[in-house]
Amino acid sequence: MWSDCTGGLGPSPEVCDGADNDCNGVVDDGLSCTPAGTCPAAGDPRVPPGRPFIAYHLDGSTFFPGAATAWRWRVVGGPCDQLLYATRTRVSYTLGGASSDPRESTGAALDFRPTLSGDYTVTLTVTPASGPVFTCTFVIAVRAPGVRFELCWDHTGAAPAGGDIDLWVHDPRGTADWGLTSGFDPDQTCGPYNCFNRNPQPLASESRQDWGYADSTGSACRAPDSGGVCHNPRIDVDNNGRTSGTNSDSDPENINVDDPRDGDRFRVAAYYWRGTVAQQPMLNIYCGGALRATLGGAMVGGALYGSAPVPGFASGLGAFDRTASFWRIADVRVHEPADTCDVVPLVSSGATSGACVDTSTDRSFDGPCHLRAP
Numbered sequence: 001m002w003s004d005c006t007g008g009l010g011p012s013p014e015v016c017d018g019a020d021n022d023c024n025g026v027v028d029d030g031l032s033c034t035p036a037g038t039c040p041a042a043g044d045p046r047v048p049p050g051r052p053f054i055a056y057h058l059d060g061s062t063f064f065p066g067a068a069t070a071w072r073w074r075v076v077g078g079p080c081d082q083l084l085y086a087t088r089t090r091v092s093y094t095l096g097g098a099s100s101d102p103r104e105s106t107g108a109a110l111d112f113r114p115t116l117s118g119d120y121t122v123t124l125t126v127t128p129a130s131g132p133v134f135t136c137t138f139v140i141a142v143r144a145p146g147v148r149f150e151l152c153w154d155h156t157g158a159a160p161a162g163g164d165i166d167l168w169v170h171d172p173r174g175t176a177d178w179g180l181t182s183g184f185d186p187d188q189t190c191g192p193y194n195c196f197n198r199n200p201q202p203l204a205s206e207s208r209q210d211w212g213y214a215d216s217t218g219s220a221c222r223a224p225d226s227g228g229v230c231h232n233p234r235i236d237v238d239n240n241g242r243t244s245g246t247n248s249d250s251d252p253e254n255i256n257v258d259d260p261r262d263g264d265r266f267r268v269a270a271y272y273w274r275g276t277v278a279q280q281p282m283l284n285i286y287c288g289g290a291l292r293a294t295l296g297g298a299m300v301g302g303a304l305y306g307s308a309p310v311p312g313f314a315s316g317l318g319a320f321d322r323t324a325s326f327w328r329i330a331d332v333r334v335h336e337p338a339d340t341c342d343v344v345p346l347v348s349s350g351a352t353s354g355a356c357v358d359t360s361t362d363r364s365f366d367g368p369c370h371l372r373a374p
Contacts, residue, residue, distance in 0.1 A: 008119070009137060017136050036128060037064035039136030049289075050142040052117055053222055058110040063124055064134050070127040073110045075103055075140075078118035079284055079294050080152035080252040083305040087154055087298075092116055092251045114142045115222065115236075115251060116150060117289040143289025144220070145258050146232075147334050147341060149268050150284040152252040154298035155277060156239060163275025163316065166191050167253045167283075169233060171211050172264040175365040190255055191271075192238035198225050202238070209233055216258045233257045252284075262336040267346075267365070272316030272325040279313050282306040283329050288339025295329055295345060296355065312357040326358045328369045347372045 011023040018038030020027050028035065040047045046063070050056040060071050073095070076082065081091045091102050096111030098104065105111075114120065119139050126134040151167040168178060171188040178189050190211075193203040201208050213232035218224030222236040239253040257266070270281050280298035282305065284291060297306020316324040330345045346369040348356045356369035 009121070009139060017134070019136065036066055036131055037126065037134045037136070039063065040138045042139075044138075047138055047140055050112075050114060050140055051219075052114055052142060052144050054113075054219065056110075056112040056114065056140065056142075058112070058122075060108040060110070060124060060126065063136060064126045064128070067129040068108070068126045069129055071106055071108050072125045073105050073107075074123040074125075075110075075112060076121045076123075077114075078116060078120075078291060079282060079297075079306055080116070080150055083152055083154065083282060083298055083300065084156060084252070086300040086303065086305060087156065093120070112140070116254070117142055117144045117148055117286040118284075118291050141289070144256070144286075145288065145339060146256065146260050147264075147266060147332060148254060148256045148286040148289075149266075149332075150252045150254045150286065151270060151281060152239070153279045153281040154300060155279055156252075163277055163279055164273045164318075165253075165275075165279060165281055165316075166238075166271045166273045167235070167255055168269045168271055169255045169257075170267040170269070170365070171209075172260075172266050173211065177365065178269065178363040190233045190235065192235055192253070195233055195235045195255065196238070197221055197223055197231050197234040197236065211257075213257060213259060220258055221256070230258070232259065260334040260336065263333065265331055265333045267331050268329050270313075270327040270329060272313060274316045274318035276315050278315075279325075280309045281313055281327065285330070285332055285341070285343055287332075287334060287341035292332075292341055293330065293343040296327075310355040310357060312355075312359065314359070321361060321363075323359055323361055326363070326367070328356050328358070328367055331371060344371050346370065 012021045014021045014029050014031055016028055016031050016033035016035045018035045019041055084090050093114045095105040097107050119141055121139055123137045149169055153165055168189050168191045174188050176188045190209045194201045194206040195209045215229040215231055218228040221230035224230055233255055235255050237251045237253055282296045285293045294306050296310045297308055313325045328346045330343050333342045346356045347354055349368050349370055358367050
């Protein structure tokens, strides 16, 4: 289903800023002015692509070279960051010198450290020593290779009501059960029990997942292992609704594969591990660092975040083989080396739309779901 454009800048009335605001191909169209500053457009070398976990620096004087009495930066992240701020006034990224609003900072320079892939919308407001206020808005593209899955929900971090939803990704080489029906079989399910970048894994009886991918360099992930590498697949954050050791109460749960094989098909699911409060989960899928799909979402204060809330995601009992809400979400087929992908959601058997949430003990690959027809 087509939705509003996200992560981009649409046409707006022309202002004197050296940019093509109304998107007609002409800069400062119809205006007679000499801009005090200039705003970057797509491809501007002043705003190069960034990488998750790597510090990003912007010098405000490259946009406004004149004397100024005040500088203010505002950074807005992707769907999960927006949902996280709406529910907990938190974001996953950090800004140097952030104010009481973690999305804003002051000073002539912006020091920004992203943790998630995607597009970040930046608004710079400069109060000059004389003349009108200068404002420009542009996008920082934060990119990482391969495929990345990002899960958040409306009660993220609100322990104990926040619950604990686990993100699962299936080995693309098979269609075995999700592996959580009798005891724990780690062979084909990557989740927060066996897929951390470290050893030993949280479930001490299991070794970490190995799907035959090469390791990445240590700068590719949040916390390299003791050998200084990042494994594939890996989970960087287990958001269990509370702070506990390497877990986080705010950052979206995420699973990453940096260098998938051409044609790999990943099936992704969300499992309500523990809790009794109805949740509204959201999954974002990134290929080559660009957001390719958002499935699910939440209503917060009358505003919709994501596409649409998922009905029936109601409870989890803290066990692998009991009745719990289980959402088989989508298949993602990756194409290399271009880092593009096709995303096909799953729907309930006999249906043509809507999320497939199962509340039985069925942990088979398909369960009562099938891929939505084109």
